[in-house]
Amino acid sequence: MTTLQIIASAMSDMGLNYAFVEWKGDPVYPYFVGEYQETPSMTEDGLQESTFTLTGFTRGSWLELEEAKEQIEKHFNRGSGKTVIADNGSAVAVFYAHSLVVPTGEAELKRIEINLDVKEWKVI
Numbered sequence: 001m002t003t004l005q006i007i008a009s010a011m012s013d014m015g016l017n018y019a020f021v022e023w024k025g026d027p028v029y030p031y032f033v034g035e036y037q038e039t040p041s042m043t044e045d046g047l048q049e050s051t052f053t054l055t056g057f058t059r060g061s062w063l064e065l066e067e068a069k070e071q072i073e074k075h076f077n078r079g080s081g082k083t084v085i086a087d088n089g090s091a092v093a094v095f096y097a098h099s100l101v102v103p104t105g106e107a108e109l110k111r112i113e114i115n116l117d118v119k120e121w122k123v124i
Contacts, residue, residue: 003092003118006084007034007052010094014071018054030058030068036118045121051097052116057109062101065112069099072114089123 004020011018017031038050054072058064073096076082081095097115104111 003036003050003052003094003120004034006082006092006094007054007116010072010075010082011054014068014075016068016071027057029060030056030064032056032068032114046123048120048122050118050120052094052118054114054116055102056112056114059108059110062110065110069112069114072096072116073099076116091121093119095119 008018008020011032017023017028018034019031020034023031023033032054034052034054036050036052038048041048056065056068076094076096078096081093083091083093085091095117097117099112099114102111102113
C-alpha cells in the first residue's frame with residue numbers, strides 16, 4: 001500500500017472529504033486536498049522521507065476544521081502513527097507533525113494546513 005493509498009483510506013475511514021492535489025466538482029465543506037514534498041534521501045537503508053500536507057477548507061465555522069484536525073491528529077498520532085508493511089517487505093509510517101491556520105483573504109473561506117511526516121522504506 002502506498003502513502004497515497006494510506007492517506008486516502010484514512011480520510012475515508014474518518015468520514016472526511018478528500019482529494020489528491022485538487023478538488024474537482026462542487027465543493028462539499030469541509031474538504032481537504034493533499035500534496036507531498038520529498039526530501040533528498042541520504043541513507044543506504046532505502047529510507048525516503050517526505051512531508052504530506054492536508055489543506056482543509058470550509059465556509060462554515062473554524063470549529064469544523066479544528067474537529068477534523070483533531071481526528072487526523074488522533075488517527076496519525078505522534079506516538080505510533082499509522083504503519084503499513086507490504087507483502088514485499090516495503091514499509092510506510094505516517095505521523096501527525098503540526099498544523100497551521102492560513103488566512104485566505106476571503107472573509108467566509110477558512111483554511112488550515114495539517115502536516116504529516118512520512119517515512120517510507122522500499123524493497124527493490
